[in-house]
Amino acid sequence: xxxxxxxxxxxxxxxxxxxxxxxxxxxxxxxxxxxxxxxxxxxxxxxxxxxxxxxxxxxxxxxxxxxxxxxxxxxxxxxxxxxxxxxxxxxxxxxxxxxxxxxxxxxxxxxxxxxxxxxxxxxxxxxxxxxxxxxxxxxxxxxxxxxxxxxxxxxxxxxxxxxxxxxxxxxxxxxxxxxxxxxxxxxxxxxxxxxxxxxxxxxxxxxxxxxxxxxxxxxxxxxxxxxxxxxxxxxxxxxxxxxxxxxxxxxxxxxxxxxxxxxxxxxxxxxxxxxxxxxxxxxxxxxxxxxxxxxxxx
Amino acid sequence: xxxxxxxxxxxxxxxxxxxxxxxxxxxxxxxxxxxxxxxxxxxxxxxxxxxxxxxxxxxxxxxxxxxxxxxxxxxxxxxxxxxxxxxxxxxxxxxxxxxxxxxxxxxxxxxxxxxxxxxxxxxxxxxxxxxxxxxxxxxxxxxxxxxxxxxxxxxxxxxxxxxxxxx
Numbered sequence: 001x002x003x004x005x006x007x008x009x010x011x012x013x014x015x016x017x018x019x020x021x022x023x024x025x026x027x028x029x030x031x032x033x034x035x036x037x038x039x040x041x042x043x044x045x046x047x048x049x050x051x052x053x054x055x056x057x058x059x060x061x062x063x064x065x066x067x068x069x070x071x072x073x074x075x076x077x078x079x080x081x082x083x084x085x086x087x088x089x090x091x092x093x094x095x096x097x098x099x100x101x102x103x104x105x106x107x108x109x110x111x112x113x114x115x116x117x118x119x120x121x122x123x124x125x126x127x128x129x130x131x132x133x134x135x136x137x138x139x140x141x142x143x144x145x146x147x148x149x150x151x152x153x154x155x156x157x158x159x160x161x162x163x164x165x166x167x168x169x170x171x172x173x174x175x176x177x178x179x180x181x182x183x184x185x186x187x188x189x190x191x192x193x194x195x196x197x198x199x200x201x202x203x204x205x206x207x208x209x210x211x212x213x214x215x216x217x218x219x220x221x222x223x224x225x226x227x228x229x230x231x232x233x234x235x236x237x238x239x240x241x242x243x244x245x246x247x248x249x250x251x252x253x254x255x256x257x258x259x260x261x262x263x264x265x266x267x268x269x270x271x272x273x274x275x276x277x278x279x280x281x282x283x284x285x286x287x288x289x290x291x292x293x294x295x296x297x298x
Numbered sequence: 299x300x301x302x303x304x305x306x307x308x309x310x311x312x313x314x315x316x317x318x319x320x321x322x323x324x325x326x327x328x329x330x331x332x333x334x335x336x337x338x339x340x341x342x343x344x345x346x347x348x349x350x351x352x353x354x355x356x357x358x359x360x361x362x363x364x365x366x367x368x369x370x371x372x373x374x375x376x377x378x379x380x381x382x383x384x385x386x387x388x389x390x391x392x393x394x395x396x397x398x399x400x401x402x403x404x405x406x407x408x409x410x411x412x413x414x415x416x417x418x419x420x421x422x423x424x425x426x427x428x429x430x431x432x433x434x435x436x437x438x439x440x441x442x443x444x445x446x447x448x449x450x451x452x453x454x455x456x457x458x459x460x461x462x463x464x465x
Contacts, residue, residue: 096443105443140443141450272444285451 010195010227014220017191018183025050031085033057036073036092037065047085055081055236058093068271069093070104070235078103080184080221081236096271104235105140111182111234112241112267113138113145118226119171119246120149120263128152131257133201137231144247144264144286150201150257160249168246172265175224179239183222192218195227201257205229242270243279247286264290314345327353332379335387339423344407347420351403353377354424358402361392394426401425406432 029049034042035057045057054072058065058081072079073092085091094104113135121130133148151158160168187195189210196202206229209218221228223238244267252260266286268274274282299305316323330350333340335357342350357377363370365388374384395402404423411417421432438445 097439099439099441101439101441101443105441105446108443140446141453143447143450143454266447268444268447272438272442274444278444278448282447282451285454 007225009197011222011225013191013195014185014222014227017187018185021185022050032088033085034090036090037061045091050084050086053082053084054079054091054093057085057091065093068095070095070240070269071107071233073103078107078233080182080233082181083184083186096269106137107233107235108240108267108269109138109140109145110135110230110232111238112244112265113147114182114221114223114228114230114234115172115175115238115241115244116145116147116246116263116265117149117228118223119168119175120147121226123168123171124151124155128155131199131201133255133257133260134205135231138290142290143282143288144266144290146290147263147265148252149261149263150255150259151261153258156259159251165246165248169244172244172246176238176241176244178224179237180224181237182234184234185220185222186217187220188217192220192229195220196229202229240269241267242273243268245283245286247283248289250289262289314349316346316349323349328377328379331357331377332383334422334424335378335383335391336380338427339421339429341408341419341421343411344418344420347405347422350422351405354403354422355400357387358391358395361387362396364388364392391424394424398425404432 025048028051030046031049031052033045033047033052035045037043040061045060047057054069054074055066058069069081071094072081073094074085075089094101096104096108098104117132117135121132124130129152131150133150135145135147138144138146189206192206192210193203196206206218209229209231210216219230219233221230221234244265246263246265249261249263252262254260264286266283268279314323317326326346327350330340330342330346331353334350334354357373360367360370360373365371365374365384370388371384374387375381378384378387402425404425406421406423408419408421411419423429423432440449
């Protein structure tokens, strides 16, 4: 598990950077946000620059928009729901039941994998170290989301039993019940390296991502007291998932950092709940090792 | 018989009375059934549609025996008052329902009639008719998360079945 010091240190750096970015807008300036929602086309909202998020725009509408929107599209680009808007733009809120929910599905899969990584980090005792390597971009049709992780060398011979998988599931359900928002923050690489100073592979990932991104910045997400790195936008909050189960942890073999393991899980949002017979069939499929994955352009 | 109160209370009696008597009831049902075979979708009162359903399905069962069968031809002759519908019954409706064992008709309730009687109405139709559907089943979009997961599941099962067939 991450030592308490590195957890709080990462959080402290994140909060500091968040406060600094908010202080860049000392005076409230207004921006105009045009809504592109079916039924409310062309509605103009006057929001605050650098402070208002798509979530606050949804709160100006009805409660249904707040609970059901998972991702926002700002000028056609996917935008996390809790990221502040910086200029006048057009906004549309995406749910799970749209005519084209591909972006939302992929973001949901990524968020569930990030949640799995968080649960794994918290699950083990202080003596054992857990390194999250990366979250492979898996297609939704492959049946399960995965999180690659390297456990402490003392646990090389450990294989997860059903009871341990169930306790991991319970940990994830507790996080879901707490309904924590995934707060996004765009930072420059030095700050990100400071946040992940305890983990070498995370630092490498930060360098990779900053090289790939056009602006040279890296997107961090905070959930509760964990700070994560992600390949693309995540959904608004953990409360959107309803059925969540950790299905398997497969060993992948010796890798760069030790024995790589792939933790897999299955989840569905609360608007698309499955009957228990359907859930059982999907779950038995999610226990098999997911080999094919595709790197999306995010 | 003894004239008692029980004769006026109809608790538990399933046989409906229509028209002037039993013969009138059969004639009315015959007319409605002829209209159903001609138009394949008709609108009547709820009670009549429910009664005709039984006879419509039994008529199809008889038609499935083929037009060479003596009993089937007699039945069709009796029940269809317009005789140009007898070839339609044997040549169009019977082949349509060859694969189905039962359930050839569908009844959907509609708002009450606008007349003074405000009768409860229903639409009765033979399945497979050429008109647009009465009630479409609301299906979720194919691209939602759960449908995509199920699609992957179905593809994997198909792959496994194909692999089993080869081996």
